[in-house]
Amino acid sequence: MSTTYKGIDVSKWQAEIDWERAKADGVEFAMLRAGYGQGNVDEQFYRNADECTRLGIPFGVYWFSYAYTEAMARRETEHCLEVIKPYKLSYPVAFDYEYDSYDHGVENGVVPTKTLISAMARAFLNKVEEAGYYGALYANPNYLAQYFDADLPKRYDIWLAKWPYTVPGPDTPKPEQCGGIWQYTSSGAVDGINGRVDMNYAYYDYPALTGFRPSVDEPEDEPEVDKPMDYETEKKMARKFVMDMGISDGERGGDEITREEMWVMIYRMFAVVGG
Helix, strand or coil: CCCCEEEEEECHHHCCCCHHHHHHCCCCEEEEEEEECCCEECCCHHHHHHHHHHHCCCEEEEEECCCCCHHHHHHHHHHHHHHHCCCCCCCCEEEECCHHHHHHHHHCCCCCCHHHHHHHHHHHHHHHHHCCCCEEEEECHHHHHHCCCCCHHHHCEEEEECCCCCCCCCCCCCCCCCCCEEEEEEEECCCCCCCCEEEEEECCCHHHHHCCCCCCCCCCCCCCCCCCCCHHHHHHHHHHHHHHCCCCCCCCCCCCCCHHHHHHHHHHHHHHHCC
16 A cells, blocks of 8 residues: 655745644655746745754655746756755755746746746756756646646656645545646645645655755764863963974973073974974
8 A cells, every 4th residue: 555645845935934833743855946037045944954964754856847949948057956955855856837936937028838848848847857856747637638748747756736625535546647746736724834735745756866864863074173272271282292293391381481491392393393
């Protein structure tokens, strides 16, 4: 029997999320908007990613596309990869092309065809996979029919947005066009989030597919930082050093010295230590 995982997808529109409460309310994964267009980072992304990392909530990301050429789609991928670079993702990196994306092309003198939109999706997702991430295509049934050619669902995982009138349960069969994730409503309620939120079910063990399973019990080792030595310890080590090297007898540490005595000690230090 397969396991179903409960998740949410969020962006700046949910403002600051109390991720501890959301996790306690049963959120098992999250898809975070990393950004949109040519290098625009979602205002809540870093906080959301940091909190998911801290709490061991597996997450992936999506990038909302405003591309109207393949070159623009590739640049969007580059921006996305740069933004997510500090994090370990357990879920996909998804290409999100919607009605607003299409309208943006028209406003800039380009009427995006199915051929062009499909090529932009491939340009984005191929670059995602080349970087070692798991790519996915976000789409609803109309996008799949209108924007994307029939080969894309055969090649890439589909994160399907389809909102039935009756909210499904974890045992409800997923829609036929769905790949590993089904976004089943935009009107969900989760503790720790003010207002509505998109709800999802995941049907794949994505951490197994991506090779990273987060854990709050095994935080990453922090880099060692050299701590300054306290003065008393440093003084004792200095005294031993000058005695071992024949620079000074190590006596009368609190006494003042003449300039002549200081010259001699400096000479000894360079003669003995410097060779």
